[in-house]
Amino acid sequence: MIMGMKTLPPQAEMERAYRRSDAGYDGVFFLAVRTTGVFCRPSCPAVKPKPKNVEYFATTQESIFAGYRPCKRCRPMDTNGNPPAWVAQLLKQIEADPSIRITDDDLQTRRIHPAKVRRYFKEHYGMTFQTYQRTQRMGQALDRIRHGDDLTATGMTCGFDSVSGFRDAFERIFGRAPGKSRNADCIVAQMLESPVGPLITCATSRAVCFLEFADRRALESQLRGLSGHFKLPVIPGKNDLLKQLRDELADYFAGRLRQFQVALTYPGTPFQQKVWQQLLKIPYGQTISYAELAKRVGQPGAQRAVGTTNGQNRIAILIPCHRVVNQNGQLGGYGGGLWRKKFLLDHEQRLLSATT
Numbered sequence: 001m002i003m004g005m006k007t008l009p010p011q012a013e014m015e016r017a018y019r020r021s022d023a024g025y026d027g028v029f030f031l032a033v034r035t036t037g038v039f040c041r042p043s044c045p046a047v048k049p050k051p052k053n054v055e056y057f058a059t060t061q062e063s064i065f066a067g068y069r070p071c072k073r074c075r076p077m078d079t080n081g082n083p084p085a086w087v088a089q090l091l092k093q094i095e096a097d098p099s100i101r102i103t104d105d106d107l108q109t110r111r112i113h114p115a116k117v118r119r120y121f122k123e124h125y126g127m128t129f130q131t132y133q134r135t136q137r138m139g140q141a142l143d144r145i146r147h148g149d150d151l152t153a154t155g156m157t158c159g160f161d162s163v164s165g166f167r168d169a170f171e172r173i174f175g176r177a178p179g180k181s182r183n184a185d186c187i188v189a190q191m192l193e194s195p196v197g198p199l200i201t202c203a204t205s206r207a208v209c210f211l212e213f214a215d216r217r218a219l220e221s222q223l224r225g226l227s228g229h230f231k232l233p234v235i236p237g238k239n240d241l242l243k244q245l246r247d248e249l250a251d252y253f254a255g256r257l258r259q260f261q262v263a264l265t266y267p268g269t270p271f272q273q274k275v276w277q278q279l280l281k282i283p284y285g286q287t288i289s290y291a292e293l294a295k296r297v298g299q300p301g302a303q304r305a306v307g308t309t310n311g312q313n314r315i316a317i318l319i320p321c322h323r324v325v326n327q328n329g330q331l332g333g334y335g336g337g338l339w340r341k342k343f344l345l346d347h348e349q350r351l352l353s354a355t356t
């Protein structure tokens with residue numbers, strides 16, 4: 001349903017389009033702003049974010065599944081003109097309070113036929129009304145997690161009855177299988193708590209293939225990319241490898257483990273492979289510069305390319321991209337947020353100096 005990939009125009013073109021509020025691009029792409037959690041049409045007059053804070057999506061569904069809320073000014077959900085009044089009313093109510101649940105009974109009470117609602121949402125937004133409500137709750141929940149709220153409290157305040165209900169909803173959204181796979185194998189995904197916030201971990205039956213911070217905006221599209229890479233569906237679950245990973249991570253954060261043992265798989269281009277393999281060789285608690293990394297992969301001067309590839313690492317912490325810093329000793333970038341990079345480096349260095 002929503003997994004059909006629509007391709008996006010080149011980034012420079014999209015940037016130009018939204019800066020000029022070019023209505024010609026409406027419907028071609030949507031821009032989402034990381035700092036506000038809102039997504040817009042390119043023509044929106046209310047939004048002129050810095051390019052580094054923008055994420056692009058081909059459809060409203062993808063924007064929503066990535067945890068963004070529709071802009072109140074340009075109303076990107078109204079893709080085909082204004083929705084009928086009864087739909088607008090529902091959207092408005094959810095927008096005002098994403099934690100409410102509008103059930104079929106509620107709809108009946110308002111003399112709106114649930115089947116009609118179902119059909120409209122399916123047709124126009126590519127998802128059921130219930131899913132739409134859930135994604136809005138989840139978007140709100142992810143927002144809170146991003147701002148450092150406790151997971152339990154978050155689940156509760158966002159209209160989930162329990163922590164397990166929150167987890168289930170999380171898994172339903174982020175662990176969806178993109179289609180039937182003839183292959184018996186699949187990627188199992190599990191959420192883990194850690195001192196640096198909830199982590200999403202994934203493994204095939206053979207190796208760990210993904211570890212990312214749960215609050216990253218692009219998580220859903222990352223998981224979809226993962227599924228595409230391996231040609232396997234991602235489903236919520238557990239296996240022995242994820243269990244081993246959980247134990248090793250617990251040891252790592254407790255300062256009892258320096259070298260992860262669990263099997264990893266990280267398919268990529270030959271260049272990506274080379275970069276990621278070099279990352280694996282950087283010892284615990286040590287850092288190298290992007291320039292040094294470029295040298296080590298045999299491409300001196302290619303700092304930018306190795307920096308980009310470093311950022312494309314799908315297995316955070318275990319493939320220690322956090323151990324690459326700027327030449328001047330500053331931290332440089334980190335997809336999971338600089339505070340996490342600092343946390344990980346401080347953690348490793350503290351333990352290293354305690355034992356030497």
Ligand SMILES: [Zn+2]
Pocket residue numbers: 039040041044045046047071072073074075
């Ligand atoms: Zn807008």
